[in-house]
Amino acid sequence: MLNSMEYKIYSDVRQFSLRHFGIYADRIGHFAIVFTVTIILFCMAEFTTPFADLCRNGGIMSNHHRPLEELNLMDDFLINAVAADPVVGIPFCQTVLSVLLQRPIGELDISVQRTIPAATPTMRGIRMDVEITEKYSSDDRFPAMTIYDMEPHLQKENNYPRHNRFYQARIDSRNLKSGEKNFAKLPNLYIISITDYDPFGYDYMMYTVRNHCEEIPGLSYDDGLHFLYFYTRGTKGGCREIQDMLRYFQESTEENVTNDDIHRIHDYVSTVKIQPKVRDAYMRFDEIIAYYAEEAAEEAAEETMVQCILELLEDCGEIPAGMKETLKAQKDVKLLKQWFKLAAHANSITDFMDQAGITLESQSN
Secondary structure: OOOHHHHHHHHHHHHHHHHHHHHHHHHHOOHHHHHHHHHHHHHHOOHHHHHHHHHHHOOOOOOOOOOHHHOOOOOHHHHHHHHHOOOOHHHHHHHHHHHHHOOOOOOEEEEEEEEEOOOOOOOOOEEEEEEEEEEOOOOOOOOOEEEEEEEEEOOOOOOHHHHHHHHHHHHHOOOOOOOOOOHHHOOEEEEEEEEOOOOOOOOEOEEEEOOOOOOOOOOOOOOOEEEEEEEOOOOEOOOHHHHHHHHHHHOOOHHHOOOHHHHHHHHHHHHHHOOHHHHHHHHHHHHHHHHHHHHHHHHHHHHHHHHHHHHHHHOOOOOOHHHHHHHHHOOOHHHHHHHHHHHHHOOOHHHHHHHHOOOHHHHHO
């Protein structure tokens, strides 16, 4: 469930998104609306630290205030825009996966910013950047499909293995119907993380992690689960094709086009970047982030100032409940600053109230 602030943000952003992005539904589907609402709620839920850290450290908001032309595939907005494009999205994902996995990829379905909600309101859900489903034509083949969760990460994740374990659990939990007893129907799952930092510190361009039996290393343990970590600056392991693709993810420029696969990827990226509707969506997205960042900063400043005033006045004695409500209801930051200075020099609660012009009678009117 959303609290009052989150609901207000959701409602405002939803209306903004429908006004400005609704007309683009035929080209970019629900990408703009879902992406915008999800990111705003995610960032603003705890504005004071995560949002600021993401802006500073190059996290999901790393594209903020950068021209669309300068975005790379490691930036959420660009990879989601390309993957969601009805024309180039599927061949883009097919090419990327075929290079990173070094095998052919079949027919795909793609969903961007897919949210899997928590089982209960008190638990956590997940948001998948790009969910790719590869289905097989044979009706008697089990599993009948493979799911790829492709996640570029610019912000360092300190508990990557457990982060991906949680994502895997939430994804798997929705792929067997109630009462199903044949677990062979559970899809293969690839959690693909692409980072611009080395998640394990060994300078490998790719780390492949699978479950195994410790006592019998050669024992086949086919649970269909693969964790793949790709490091865009890694020099060991992999192959030249993977290294070049990762370099292009890091810097999506013509200078990094080194083979036919990357040439196709660059064409897809260039096609999406020049689309007027995508460019307009990016500008609208930038406006939303700026608007709510300013609004949240003002609200955080008000709350911080009121808390400081109350802490200063506590040294002077017990604060009347009516005065607490008066302080919390005040939205004028300049006036709160004046009250803060008065509270710092007040000898008593009465002294502060007299100088600030606060009366309990006015509170009850």
